Amino acid sequence: MFKEIKKLSDSKFAIMLILPTLILLLIIIFYPFINLITTSLLSYDNILVHSFSGLKNYNLVFSDQLFWQDLRRSLIYVFGSVMIFFISGFAVALSLHKINRFNAILTGISLLPWAIPPVTAATMWRWSLNSQYGIVNDILQRLCIISEPIRWITGGNITMITLIFVDAWIRIPFTALILLAGLKTIPQDIYESASIDGAGPIQKFTYITLPNLKYPISIVLILQTMFAFRTYDILAILTGGGPGRETELLVKYVLDSAFKDYQFGIASAVSIVMIVICIFSSLIYWKSLKIEV
Amino acid sequence: MIIAWIVMFIYIFSIFIPFFFAFLTSLKPINEIIKYPVNYFSFKTSFDSYYQVIFGSAYGKYTLNTLIVSLSVVILCAFFGIPSAYALARYKFSFKKSILFFIISIRLIPPISLIVPFFILIRFLRLVDSLFSLIMVNFMLNLPFFIWISWGFIKEIPREFEEAGLIDGCSRLESLWKIVIPIAAPGLSAASIVTFLFTWNEYLFALTFSQTKAAKTVSVGMSDFVGDVFVRWNQISAASMISIIPALIFVFLFQKYIVQGLTAGGVKG
Numbered sequence: 001m002f003k004e005i006k007k008l009s010d011s012k013f014a015i016m017l018i019l020p021t022l023i024l025l026l027i028i029i030f031y032p033f034i035n036l037i038t039t040s041l042l043s044y045d046n047i048l049v050h051s052f053s054g055l056k057n058y059n060l061v062f063s064d065q066l067f068w069q070d071l072r073r074s075l076i077y078v079f080g081s082v083m084i085f086f087i088s089g090f091a092v093a094l095s096l097h098k099i100n101r102f103n104a105i106l107t108g109i110s111l112l113p114w115a116i117p118p119v120t121a122a123t124m125w126r127w128s129l130n131s132q133y134g135i136v137n138d139i140l141q142r143l144c145i146i147s148e149p150i151r152w153i154t155g156g157n158i159t160m161i162t163l164i165f166v167d168a169w170i171r172i173p174f175t176a177l178i179l180l181a182g183l184k185t186i187p188q189d190i191y192e193s194a195s196i197d198g199a200g201p202i203q204k205f206t207y208i209t210l211p212n213l214k215y216p217i218s219i220v221l222i223l224q225t226m227f228a229f230r231t232y233d234i235l236a237i238l239t240g241g242g243p244g245r246e247t248e249l250l251v252k253y254v255l256d257s258a259f260k261d262y263q264f265g266i267a268s269a270v271s272i273v274m275i276v277i278c279i280f281s282s283l284i285y286w287k288s289l290k291i292e293v
Numbered sequence: 294m295i296i297a298w299i300v301m302f303i304y305i306f307s308i309f310i311p312f313f314f315a316f317l318t319s320l321k322p323i324n325e326i327i328k329y330p331v332n333y334f335s336f337k338t339s340f341d342s343y344y345q346v347i348f349g350s351a352y353g354k355y356t357l358n359t360l361i362v363s364l365s366v367v368i369l370c371a372f373f374g375i376p377s378a379y380a381l382a383r384y385k386f387s388f389k390k391s392i393l394f395f396i397i398s399i400r401l402i403p404p405i406s407l408i409v410p411f412f413i414l415i416r417f418l419r420l421v422d423s424l425f426s427l428i429m430v431n432f433m434l435n436l437p438f439f440i441w442i443s444w445g446f447i448k449e450i451p452r453e454f455e456e457a458g459l460i461d462g463c464s465r466l467e468s469l470w471k472i473v474i475p476i477a478a479p480g481l482s483a484a485s486i487v488t489f490l491f492t493w494n495e496y497l498f499a500l501t502f503s504q505t506k507a508a509k510t511v512s513v514g515m516s517d518f519v520g521d522v523f524v525r526w527n528q529i530s531a532a533s534m535i536s537i538i539p540a541l542i543f544v545f546l547f548q549k550y551i552v553q554g555l556t557a558g559g560v561k562g
Binding site (some may be wrong): 008013014015017018020021022024025028029031032035036039079087088091092094095096098099103105106108110111112113115116117118119120121124125126128130131132134135136137138140141161165169172174177178181186195226229232233236237246249251254255258259264267268272275278279281 | 294296298299300301304307310311312313314315318326327328329330331334374376377379380381383384385387392393395397399401402403404405406407408409410411412413414433436437440465466467490493494496497500501511515516518521526529531533536537540541543544545547548550551554556
């Protein structure tokens with residue numbers, strides 16, 4: 001067999017190496033897509049009995065008030081999280097770039113929110129923000145910033161804000177890391193010659209830093225936006241969608257219709273809507289990146 | 294400079310708070326937890342919660358499950374991913390660009406939309422509640438990412454090393470095994486570590502595909518704890534501490550690789 005491999009031309013050899021992977025990847029793309037589309041056309045009476053129903057599921061979904069509410073909340077969630085993690089991540093990246101001491105340990109600690117399981121992150125925050133016994137209220141009360149404990153997770157409107165903050169907290173490390181890598185590629189002498197020309201720190205930032213970071217900024221924004229859009233772990237642990245439906249998002253809509261109501265048809269229809277939204281964003285991704293192969 | 298330190302201080306403080314509080318809680322007996330204002334120092338430390346979590350619940354088994362799944366995924370990814378990355382980095386063949394495009398675009402599909410089709414498939418194959426199904430799903434989810442990172446690193450190796458090997462009579466497979474893999478080892482470790490962490494941290498598929506302790510992972514175990522009627526926060530905190538061990542090890546020992554892998558890949562958060 002090895003003799004035969006030796007005889008292959010280079011391109012055939014390469015295809016031999018990549019073929020198993022390619023077949024696997026094709027399966028994971030085409031099977032789910034075909035299955036999603038066919039399932040989205042089925043109406044489930046229960047987990048085992050279903051019948052063909054055409055586009056009825058899409059009709060049901062699009063006329064469902066809850067679907068639109070969840071979609072709206074998902075968009076608010078993503079937008080809020082992006083705003084927070086982008087600004088904070090940028091600030092952290094600039095700071096790490098400036099600080100020349102303890103770099104390894106600072107980067108290490110900064111990475112932790114990304115490296116630990118999101119479920120654990122959400123669990124630790126849920127406990128820290130506990131309204132009766134949590135450390136956050138305790139510190140704020142000891143510092144006399146608040147007089148009454150705040151109900152971060154059960155308090156109505158504030159819950160969504162809490163959820164957004166925890167989501168952003170998890171995304172800051174990756175944001176900071178990519179931006180930091182970008183910052184390191186900007187040659188220092190551009191800044192120096194700008195200083196000689198009399199540019200202040202804000203001018204340097206807008207005319208040198210931002211334009212040079214176009215590529216990492218677009219990576220971070222587009223990828224993280226899509227990751228925030230699909231996140232389920234944080235929501236599931238931190239609030240479970242409550243109080244009421246205050247923090248129900250589109251991901252939960254999919255999971256609940258599939259595994260609570262056993263409406264696989266409806267879950268598939270919403271999944272397809274989500275994929276369409278993601279494909280749309282990936283197209284922007286490819287347009288703006290122009291990755292060289 | 295001062296602003297930089299202030300920003301870092303606030304950020305590190307926001308990281309410190311939940312870790313510190315969970316660690317503190319994990320050392321407390323249950324009656325100390327429900328004291329307010331919080332008792333920071335004057336309590337009897339005990340490791341009971343850790344003992345209870347590891348030996349008194351199924352969490353030890355969950356940890357083992359997660360370890361098996363994560364290691365298997367890394368091995369599978371390396372076995373399939375390295376040759377593919379090598380082929381993409383070194384040889385010219387038709388559809389190469391499309392294949393690379395295809396590989397990177399897979400990462401962009403939201404896993405949540407794969408849940409229903411994969412669940413239907415796994416139920417059909419009677420593999421619900423098995424580690425095997427978790428390994429396969431995580432393998433397929435992480436393979437494109439693994440290839441993408443490895444491709445980036447192998448591409449950077451000068452061709453002269455292999456050409457020298459080929460002249461010495463190495464076959465192409467030997468040159469991959471004896472020359473390319475050792476030189477690309479740091480990059481391949483980066484890919485492996487990140488893959489390991491992603492699998493260890495994965496929740497969605499582990500939740501929907503597992504039902505009993507045969508296939509539950511640490512993340513699922515943790516969410517079970519939180520959902521319990523009697524929320525024992527000291528045990529949950531101990532479980533949290535156990536679940537972050539791989540992250541701590543990798544972040545502080547192999548930080549350079551993780552940073553390289555993430556910035557080279559730039560493909561997943």
